[in-house]
Amino acid sequence: MKTDKDTLIPTEALVQELRRGTVVMAAMTQLYEPQYGYSLLKRLADKGFEVDQGTLYPMLRRLEGNGLLESDWIVEGSRPRRYYKLSPLGKETLASLTKEWQALVAVLNQLILEEEIK
Amino acid sequence: MKLIDRYVNEVGDILPDETRKDIENEIRSLIEDRLMDRCEEEGAAEPTEEMVKEILAEMGPPEKTAKGYLPEVYLIGPRYFFIFKKVMTIVAVAQLIAVAVLFIVRLVMESASTGLTAAVTVGVLLETLAILGQGLVTSFAIVVLIFAAIEWSQRKMDVQLKFWTPQTLNEPAPEKISRVGKIFEIIFILLALTVFNIYPEWVGISNQVNGEWRHLPVLTENFWRFLPLLNIAWSASLVLAMYLSVRGIWEPWSKWLDIGIKIFEMVILFFLISSGPLVGVPPQGWNELGWGQEAIAALQNNVFPITNISIQVGLGVALVVSGVEVLRRIFKMTRGVPIIEIKP
Structure with a gap:
């Protein structure tokens, strides 16, 4: 039989779930200029958005597979690096996502504010 | 740097062939970037073995690194x-x-x-x-x-x-039954029941000897021992087909009964396939026909083996087709979409 204890979700898991949906958008905002994986990881971390590399790298490949990113291997010195940047479709998609995000934030802020006033 | 090679190889072993090389290069590039970063942080000119171990430990087991790149593919x-x-x-x-x-x-x-x-x-x-x-x-x-x-x-x-x-x-189809189809089904079942139970020798080789017809049954014991089960399945199908041809519409219980009978028939089909040769004649049986040794040898060595393989393949195909049909019906019933019966 299911108990209340079984259905409890730790706060950490909820926070992770909340952040998971935003990683794609966060990464895309930084890819107007070409970035290789590690530079993107550091850039996001420097701006306060920590992403696990195990999440970021496969995600970049998936976004490329969906046509939202383009990539090129560039050899710098003796080391090849894969640089990712937004494709034209990626730029359009990011613009739509940004609008959606802003509307979502506005609604959520409103909802939270209403509850606080009560 | 052998550790890096080993790590990248172990990740690659888990990945699909078509993307392996590319992902391996990407992971190697990431490790090297992190090493360079670590060197800068610690003011070292060259990365050390210790740094490599630290970074690989931070990345976690190769299985974990590879997991993110694996596509979500299910058998079911x-x-x-x-x-x-x-x-x-x-x-x-x-x-x-x-x-x-x-x-x-x-x-x-x-x-x-x-x-x-x-x-x-x-x-x-x-x-x-x-x-x-x-x-x-x-x-x-x-x-x-x-x-x-x-x-x-x-x-x-x-x-x-x-x-x-x-x-x-799709526009919902009426759940009517094709009466013509059911009548054909009844005729076929009665035919099967009659032939296999009353005139089994008809399923065999017939030959006229001295103006008299001789019949040699060719179905083996592997078939006959399943006849009682086939009779049960055919009788159940016959009763249901007769009821449905009168009733004219499907009802939930009749649909489930129909599925049940079909599954029962599939089980018998499976037993028939796995029971061994279904067609054959014992050596003494040929005396009935009075044929020459050459003709008998041709039948025994060439025709019967090929026939048995063909029958088993045919029954196998019928089993798979029935399986798909049963699943389609169950799927549609559990989804609440009416079954569309194809009219003959």
Whole structure:
């Protein structure tokens, strides 16, 4: 039989779930200029958005597979690096996502504010 | 830097061939970037073995790194898993019932011919259990195969869902039964019951000897021992077909009964396929026809083996087609969409 204890979700898991949906958008905002994986990881971390590399790298490949990113291997010195940047479709998609995000934030802020006033 | 090579190789071993090289290069590039960063942080000119170990430890086991790159592929995905479980349960129960009936029939036949002793009973029981075990394993494989095929084709169809519009919705079909189809079914069942039970010699080779017709049955014991089960399935189908042809519409119980009978027939089909040659004549049987040795040898060595393989392939195809049909019906019934019967 299911108990209340079984259905409890730790706060950490909820926070992770909340952040998971935003990683794609966060990464895309930084890819107007070409970035290789590690530079993107550091850039996001420097701006306060920590992403696990195990999440970021496969995600970049998936976004490329969906046509939202383009990539090129560039050899710098003796080391090849894969640089990712937004494709034209990626730029359009990011613009739509940004609008959606802003509307979502506005609604959520409103909802939270209403509850606080009560 | 051998550790890096080993790590990258272990990640690559888990990845699909088509993307392996590319991802390996990407992971190597990431490790090297992190090493350079670590060197800068610690003011070292060259990365050390310790730094490599630290970074690899931070990245975690190769399996974890590879996991993110692996596509989500299921043999049977969450969409069909519960239907699969339901079907597997029905198939297992049907097999259990069929084997129980077979066990009783065999006991009755043994007691009529040689008498029923403890040794004979145990022998029949062990043989029946072996059939059940083999049947369960094979039916599991067949059901998995059918569901895997459905899962695969559904993934292809999902692509088409992108172009879905409300206009593509089907108009619900009336759940009427084709009476003509049912009458044909009744005729075929009566024919099968008559031929196999009253005139078994008709299923064989016929020849005129001195103006007199001689019949040589060619179906083997492997077939005849399943006749009682076939009779049960055919009788059930006959009664249902007669009821449906009068009633004219499907009802939930008749649909489920129809599915049950079909599964029962599939179990018998499976037993027939796995029981060995279904066509053959014992050496002394040929005397009836008065044929020459060459003709008999040609039949025994060439025609019968090919016929047996063809029959088994045909029955196998029928089993798979029936399986798909049963699943389609169960799927539609559990989704509440009416079954559309194809009129002859």
